[in-house]
Amino acid sequence: MKRFKFLKSHWIALFVTLATISSASTTFAAEPEEVRVDYAYYSPSSLVLKHFGWLEEEFKSSGIQVKWVLSAGSNRALEYLNGGSLDFGSTAGLAALLSKANGNPIKAVYVYSRPEWTALVVGKDSTIKNLQDLRGKKIAATKGTDPYLFLLRSLHQAGIKKSEVEIVHLQHADGRAALEQGRVDAWAGLDPHMAGSQLQAGSKLIYRNIAFNTYGFLNVNEQFAKQYPQHVRTVIKAYEKARKWIIEHPADAAKLQSEEAKIPLNVAQLQLNERTDFSNPRIGKEHQNALREAAPILLDEALVRPGTDLNKVINELIDPSFAQAVIK
Numbered sequence: 001m002k003r004f005k006f007l008k009s010h011w012i013a014l015f016v017t018l019a020t021i022s023s024a025s026t027t028f029a030a031e032p033e034e035v036r037v038d039y040a041y042y043s044p045s046s047l048v049l050k051h052f053g054w055l056e057e058e059f060k061s062s063g064i065q066v067k068w069v070l071s072a073g074s075n076r077a078l079e080y081l082n083g084g085s086l087d088f089g090s091t092a093g094l095a096a097l098l099s100k101a102n103g104n105p106i107k108a109v110y111v112y113s114r115p116e117w118t119a120l121v122v123g124k125d126s127t128i129k130n131l132q133d134l135r136g137k138k139i140a141a142t143k144g145t146d147p148y149l150f151l152l153r154s155l156h157q158a159g160i161k162k163s164e165v166e167i168v169h170l171q172h173a174d175g176r177a178a179l180e181q182g183r184v185d186a187w188a189g190l191d192p193h194m195a196g197s198q199l200q201a202g203s204k205l206i207y208r209n210i211a212f213n214t215y216g217f218l219n220v221n222e223q224f225a226k227q228y229p230q231h232v233r234t235v236i237k238a239y240e241k242a243r244k245w246i247i248e249h250p251a252d253a254a255k256l257q258s259e260e261a262k263i264p265l266n267v268a269q270l271q272l273n274e275r276t277d278f279s280n281p282r283i284g285k286e287h288q289n290a291l292r293e294a295a296p297i298l299l300d301e302a303l304v305r306p307g308t309d310l311n312k313v314i315n316e317l318i319d320p321s322f323a324q325a326v327i328k
Helices: 002-030 044-052 054-060 074-083 093-101 146-157 172-180 193-201 222-227 229-248 250-261 265-275 285-294 296-300 310-317
Strands: 034-039 065-070 088-092 106-115 120-122 138-141 166-169 186-188 204-207 216-221
Touching: 034 044, 034 054, 034 229, 044 054, 044 106, 044 229, 044 250, 054 065, 054 229, 074 088, 074 093, 074 106, 074 216, 088 093, 093 106, 093 146, 093 216, 093 285, 093 296, 093 310, 106 222, 106 229, 106 310, 120 146, 120 193, 138 146, 138 172, 146 186, 146 296, 172 186, 172 193, 193 204, 193 265, 216 222, 216 229, 222 229, 229 250, 250 265, 285 310
Parallel strands: 034 065, 034 088, 138 166, 138 186
Antiparallel strands: 088 216, 106 216, 120 186, 120 204
16 A cells, blocks of 8 residues: 555656646747847838847847848738738738738737828929829829828828829839839829938929828737737837837937938938837827728728728727836
């Protein structure tokens, strides 16, 4: 009997030990080998992070690598998030809402900037003066991005049907080139390309409306957020470091933007110092309200399924909890 009790106790101890080891191994195996984050020339904070390696420092103790992926526009960042090649992507708020409404499993967890990054642009010698002059004209825009949605909202406000213009779908840099080469009459621009076209080619902004510029959202794949909430907070912490550095070092930030995006310094200064607000990174009601004001254009232009409950989608998209845990 004593021998049985002895063996039983040892078997229990062995079982507990193996269970502990198994649990630890599972936890270890569950950690990602890398965190995939985008960088974009319309997101200065991402360029700062990439340049200084602060995100790599944050993950060093965990043995997790950081993979940087260039996003040429919100549409690309959202495609990469939906396709599983990004964990974090930088987009405009309304573009994120459009993508979420169409099934992209993302959450918006942080605001990297409040920019006026888009406007309607014409060439230096254009006779187009206002929105009404755009009827019958060719306009370049990148579908699924803030400039594209800005264009639709602007036309809608002016009583111009989408069918009354010809929208030429080009990526942002190609839209700028098409405008400057005279292949289109107007362009829904995006900084820094827009600032560059103004200062280098004499292009003119014929319609500006900061209320139609939605915020810069940092989005995360929902499954990643659910599985690794601590890593979401780590990324936001690093973004906060970059945001504060930009505010404290505006001249250096513009120089870095110039070097990373390969644009003239005065273009970077116009983008960062005159058209971008870095003061409020906390995502929440302000951004929900802005999206609710903008959301009708998605239904009006049949960009989402009829009957889509956009208020519900907005509530599911914006998740303040991660930033609240980091930003004091």
